[in-house]
Amino acid sequence: MIWRSRLGWMLGCSFLAVAASGCSDAFNAGDLVYIEAPAMTQDLGPTQGNLKDKPRLREKVRAAMKELYGPDPQTIRVPKGMPLSNGGALLASHIEGGKDPGPHPILQVSATPGSAPAPQAGGYAIYRRNCLHCHGVSGAGDGPTAPFMYPTPRDFRPGKFKFTSTPSGRPPHRDDLRRTITYGLDGTSMPAFEPLLTPAEIExxxxxxxFLSMRGQTELALIDEAATFEEGDAGEALDEETVQSLADSVFKMWRKSQSARLNPKVARTEPTRASILRGRDLFLASDCKDCHGRLAAGDGDSFIDQETFNKIVFGGNPSERARRAEELISRDSKKLWKDDWGNPLRPANLNKPMYKGGRRPIDLYWRIAKGINGAQMPGHYPSPFDDEKTWDIVNFVLALPYEPTLLTDAPQNAPAGTAVADARGR
Ligand code: HEC
Ligand code: HEC
Structure with missing residues (x-):
């Protein structure tokens, strides 16, 4: 298994600082990557099966990716129109092509080509030191430590992120990514980098x-497009114009998201008793309880039970979770059990004040208003909840861990004319 040998290398070296001096002897002098560069250009991904028996088409995808994004992780090419800060200049420490690199800058990571020490600056170098061992070379969520985690690190390539402030299903705003990286995702292995990185390094x-996410989305789009051709017609597949337009549509989605944050139009309601109780009634009258359970313990009817879940996640080799799920969950079961990346999933226990996507009222507003992408939780704005109702639920959610009687003492059937009845009526 590939990850074993990679892990062996890593454990033999200093764990996080893979480029630490004691290790470099094991590799070619000046070779800064410990995982071979071609890993970046493999046609992996959810649709890889489409090109399994089509080597010429696979080669076409590889060639197009090389042309667009550069031949290996150290030589980054930023295609025209990619919405990154300073045209992509933050990705690496050294820009080739003079002061004005034009619309297609080629960014070279090593400070002076041919010199040995590890690159110290630029997004690539920071990623490599801090993120790669979990998120992997191409951002596929397949770094050497990944298989041991639950949930596993995010695969950035489908362009889907859970904790966003943009309309449901859209790419994140860069503030969302900044929040995740700065404060981490509570209750998961995703660390907070505030103590380790400067604000400039986080940017x-x-x-x-x-970059990795847009690159991955383009790769998947190219694979899908190539798969519509027969192997014998590979010569006609993926002409320059098609490749550019597929990449452009990815950039367009990301660009749009940068000006599409869903901010509440109404300021937060004060967390008064009345507001908290209205929020509670809405929780009980809406779909929240189907997933989170009537006592919000994360045990609603929609999801598989805790025992089955534990067997899938912890009942053996982590790489065989999907197989265990197949065995344990009957085919006709309508129960939800996994997120879009294949991780077994349960709704949050809202009696515990731990929120992956942040504990500020605005974070919870975004979670409830627009849901959690890829993790089954739907958006609720503008229907069934307008801003005022959403704030009432936020106030309820924030109060619950400190006041469990809010739900244990809640009336089973809400009297007509209350918030519950209103919500049912919609
Ligand atoms: C120890 C492993 C680990 C390291 C190191 C790590 N991550 Fe993560 N990361 C995770 C896990 C696990 C998740 C997914 C949690 C989940 O799905 O709930 C994640 C998720 C993410 C997400 C997705 C957030 C969302 O809204 O979906 C981003 C972005 C991210 N990490 C960026 C980074 C960056 C950048 C670094 C390095 C500076 C980094 N991570 C380092 C484990 C790690
Ligand atoms: C279809 C199922 C479903 C529905 C409906 C649903 N949720 Fe969730 N919710 C989830 C799942 C699953 C998670 C855990 C996601 C994860 O851990 O990645 C979650 C997580 C959460 C979180 C934790 C967010 C964080 O940052 O960790 C909150 C708060 C929450 N839900 C509140 C609500 C409220 C309030 C409602 C009703 C307005 C609701 N949910 C409706 C499935 C659902």
């Missing part, structure tokens, strides 16, 4: 995550 690595 650099935000750009690199965006």
């Amino acid at each position: 650099e690595v935000v750009d690199y995550v965006m």
Whole structure:
């Protein structure tokens, strides 16, 4: 298994600082990557099966990716129109092509080509030191430590992120990525980098995550397009214009998201008793309880039970979770059990004040208003909840961990004319 040998290398070296001096002897002098560069250009991804028996078409995809994004992780090419800060200049430490690199800058990571020490600056270098061992060379969420985690690190390539402030299903705003990287995702293995990185370094690595994500989305789009051709017609597939237009549509989605934050139009309602109780009634009258459960313990009817879930996640080799799920969950079960990346999933226990996407009222507003992408939780704005109703639920959610009787003492059937009845009526 590939990850074993990679892990062996890493454990043999200093764990995080893979480029530390004691390790470099094991590799070619000046070779700064410990995982071979071609890993970046493999046609992996959810649709890889489409090109399984089509080597010429696979080669076409590879060639197009090389042309657009550069031949290896150290030589980054930023295609025209990619929405990154300073045209992509934060990705690497050294820009080739003079002061004005034009619309297609080629960014060279090593400070002076041919010199040995590790690159110190730029999103690529920061990613490589801090993120790669979990998120992987191409951002596929397949770094050497990834298989041991639950949930596993995000695969950036489908361009889908859970904790966003943009309309449901859209790419994140860069502020969303900055928040995740700065404060981490509570209750998961995703660390907070505030103590480790300067704000400027965080901006650099935000750009690199965006780069990997747009790159991955383009790759998947190219694979899908190539798969519509027969192997014998490979010569006609993926002409320059098609490749550019597929990449452009990815850039367009990201660009749009940068001006499409869903901010509340109404300021937060004060967390008064009345507001908290209205929020509670809305929680009980809406779909929240189907997933989170009547006592919000994360045990609603929609999801598989805790015992089955534990068997899938912890009942053996982590790489066989999907197989265990197949065995344990009957085919006709309508129960939800996994997120879009294939991780087994349960709704949050809202009696615990731990929120992956942040504990500020605005973070919870975004979670409830527009849901959690890829993780089954739907958006609720503008229907069934307008801003005022959403703030009432935020106030309820924030109060619940400190006041469990809010739900244990809640009336089973809400009297007509209350918030519950209103919500049912919609
Ligand atoms: C120890 C492993 C680990 C390291 C190191 C790590 N991550 Fe993560 N990261 C995770 C896990 C696990 C998740 C997914 C959590 C989930 O799905 O709930 C994640 C998720 C993310 C997400 C997705 C957030 C969303 O809204 O979906 C981003 C962005 C991210 N990480 C960026 C980074 C960056 C940038 C670095 C380095 C500066 C980094 N991570 C380092 C484990 C790690
Ligand atoms: C279809 C199922 C579903 C519905 C409906 C649903 N949720 Fe969720 N919710 C989830 C799942 C699953 C998670 C955990 C996602 C994860 O851990 O990645 C979650 C997580 C959360 C979180 C934690 C967010 C964080 O940052 O960790 C909150 C708060 C929350 N839900 C509140 C609500 C409220 C309030 C409602 C009703 C307005 C609601 N949910 C409706 C499935 C659902």
